[in-house]
Amino acid sequence: MFIGAIARGMRVTWRNMFRPQVTTQYPEEVRPKPPRFHGRHVLNRYADGMEKCIGCELCAGVCPSSCIYVRGADNPPEAPVSPGERFGYVYEINFLRCIFCGLCVEACPTTAITMTNLFEMSFTDREDAIFGKDLLLVGEEGESRHEGKNYDPLSLSKRGGWMRATSPGGDADYEGIPGWPSDAGRGVETAETGQHNLPSANAEGSQEGSGAVSEGHP
Amino acid sequence: MEKDWLDHGITILVVILIFTVQMLITTFLVLFERKFVAWMQVRIGPNRAGPWGLFQTVADALKLMVKEIFVPRGADRTIYMLAPFLTVFPAFMAFAILPIGPSFEFVHGDKTHVVAIQGANLNVGILWLLAMSSVAVYGVMLAGWASGSKYSLLGSVRASAQVISYEAALSLSILPVLLWTGTLDLQEIVAAQSGWNWYAFGLLLIPFVSFFISGMAETNRLPFDLVEAESELVAGFHTEYGGARFMFFFLAEYINIMTISAVAVTLFLGGWNGPWVPVQADPAGWQVALGVLYFFLKTFVLLFLFIWIRATLPRMRYDQLMSFGWKILIPVNLVFLMVLAGLVVMQEVGAWPAGFFR
Numbered sequence: 001m002f003i004g005a006i007a008r009g010m011r012v013t014w015r016n017m018f019r020p021q022v023t024t025q026y027p028e029e030v031r032p033k034p035p036r037f038h039g040r041h042v043l044n045r046y047a048d049g050m051e052k053c054i055g056c057e058l059c060a061g062v063c064p065s066s067c068i069y070v071r072g073a074d075n076p077p078e079a080p081v082s083p084g085e086r087f088g089y090v091y092e093i094n095f096l097r098c099i100f101c102g103l104c105v106e107a108c109p110t111t112a113i114t115m116t117n118l119f120e121m122s123f124t125d126r127e128d129a130i131f132g133k134d135l136l137l138v139g140e141e142g143e144s145r146h147e148g149k150n151y152d153p154l155s156l157s158k159r160g161g162w163m164r165a166t167s168p169g170g171d172a173d174y175e176g177i178p179g180w181p182s183d184a185g186r187g188v189e190t191a192e193t194g195q196h197n198l199p200s201a202n203a204e205g206s207q208e209g210s211g212a213v214s215e216g217h218p
Numbered sequence: 219m220e221k222d223w224l225d226h227g228i229t230i231l232v233v234i235l236i237f238t239v240q241m242l243i244t245t246f247l248v249l250f251e252r253k254f255v256a257w258m259q260v261r262i263g264p265n266r267a268g269p270w271g272l273f274q275t276v277a278d279a280l281k282l283m284v285k286e287i288f289v290p291r292g293a294d295r296t297i298y299m300l301a302p303f304l305t306v307f308p309a310f311m312a313f314a315i316l317p318i319g320p321s322f323e324f325v326h327g328d329k330t331h332v333v334a335i336q337g338a339n340l341n342v343g344i345l346w347l348l349a350m351s352s353v354a355v356y357g358v359m360l361a362g363w364a365s366g367s368k369y370s371l372l373g374s375v376r377a378s379a380q381v382i383s384y385e386a387a388l389s390l391s392i393l394p395v396l397l398w399t400g401t402l403d404l405q406e407i408v409a410a411q412s413g414w415n416w417y418a419f420g421l422l423l424i425p426f427v428s429f430f431i432s433g434m435a436e437t438n439r440l441p442f443d444l445v446e447a448e449s450e451l452v453a454g455f456h457t458e459y460g461g462a463r464f465m466f467f468f469l470a471e472y473i474n475i476m477t478i479s480a481v482a483v484t485l486f487l488g489g490w491n492g493p494w495v496p497v498q499a500d501p502a503g504w505q506v507a508l509g510v511l512y513f514f515l516k517t518f519v520l521l522f523l524f525i526w527i528r529a530t531l532p533r534m535r536y537d538q539l540m541s542f543g544w545k546i547l548i549p550v551n552l553v554f555l556m557v558l559a560g561l562v563v564m565q566e567v568g569a570w571p572a573g574f575f576r
Binding site: 009010017022023 | 254
């Protein structure tokens with residue numbers, strides 16, 4: 001009658017009682033998110049505070065769940081919002097529809113939209129699920145406007161490297177090589193290591209490229 | 219001895235006290251179970267409601283009480299409403315016969331009053347437990363039938379078959395104790411085990427193990443919880459219940475666990491017996507308190523065993539459950555009963571030394 005097996009099983013549960021628990025006390029303690037975490041999106045700025053979004057609607061076009069709504073408008077000549085002709089004057093993401101696939105990040109020609117490690121997006125109203133530019137656009141200093149409880153204003157500097165690596169807005173010399181434009185995000189970012197399985201010269205080249213400080217607009 | 223108003227008052231007081239303690243222990247039993255199972259699974263368990271989650275069960279009960287009472291359309295309304303009470307009532311009643319502590323006397327006026335820490339000292343004693351656990355099947359059966367749901371019906375059919383099968387094993391493992399002591403009176407059974415003559419330490423270990431296993435099946439605990447197998451039947455017979463009525467089923471389940479443990483303590487582990495608590499006519503106050511403490515301590519050890527087994531073993535298959543009950547437990551108990559009956563007869567004719575094997 002399996003008494004030996006039962007006794008062995010009982011011993012396992014008994015020993016487990018005295019092992020340290022693995023539970024994370026979530027609202028008080030937060031585990032660090034993986035670097036390529038697909039959290040909610042932000043709209044980035046250039047180092048001089050200009051918005052990166054040019055209102056091209058490629059993100060809205062590629063979105064498989066049709067959760068992005070963008071309307072572009074001509075930049076006012078005396079006070080341009082973004083470098084170039086147009087800017088996105090309406091930018092809304094419905095986070096009830098969003099599946100966090102990151103295709104909008106890949107589609108964006110200026111790396112205006114990227115994903116973050118922010119994930120606390122609870123809302124009590126379906127209307128509140130639609131995040132407008134007021135919430136999506138980063139602040140003047142590159143801090144995200146987030147209402148989460150564990151909000152770290154500097155969390156954007158830990159933004160996922162995958163989106164940066166696959167954004168096509170980089171230098172032509174590095175075409176087809178995973179890397180990221182030096183002007184991604186706000187200011188200069190350090191390269192994420194461990195993703196370059198390429199010939200070493202190319203990999204180093206792309207890393208050096210990202211180290212350059214962005215002076216102007218592309 | 220004629221009973222006067224003081225005796226009746228004492229009885230009422232003791233009953234209220236036992237009821238309160240029973241409710242309190244049940245409340246914390248739910249928490250203990252969740253905590254212990256959590257620790258065994260390297261988790262923390264409830265820790266938000268009050269210090270160490272102490273008020274978790276209270277919060278759960280409050281939540282259940284304020285929830286809407288809901289009767290499904292296909293249900294038989296009267297029976298549906300009645301069934302939870304048919305389950306919870308016998309669960310409370312079964313505990314009433316257990317002697318929790320030693321009886322003591324006090325003199326008021328020119329009369330000596332005996333206080334038994336026991337809901338009712340019935341002369342049929344342990345038969346009351348069997349009767350009540352049989353009545354409890356009705357609640358489960360009717361709940362499943364009246365819900366008008368296939369999961370409930372399947373759960374209640376399983377419950378009836380399982381409880382009736384294991385009731386036989388349960389009764390057969392109680393019988394050796396009755397045979398050995400020659401009485402149904404629980405006070406006398408406890409008194410017979412005084413001085414470390416606990417039955418579970420002797421030949422009666424076999425019925426003790428059998429009683430514990432069939433008690434587990436009787437209370438629908440893992441690994442015998444096919445009645446409410448979540449992966450198969452949603453929640454079994456109480457699938458369609460919510461709010462306060464669900465709470466009654468939940469309560470009854472945990473009271474039954476406690477009752478089975480307490481009965482096992484009374485029958486096999488010496489009840490309130492222990493060091494410094496002798497069986498005598500007039501024990502001191504601290505001895506009475508110590509006896510009560512021993513009783514609950516032993517009950518708690520068995521409850522922990524229940525929880526430990528629950529955290530370890532997976533659910534049995536239904537045919538395994540039935541064949542284990544009918545082909546192993548009942549034959550073993552029957553053979554043991556016959557052997558024991560032979561021993562008792564041999565003792566009476568002097569062919570077996572009295573007191574040997576107790």
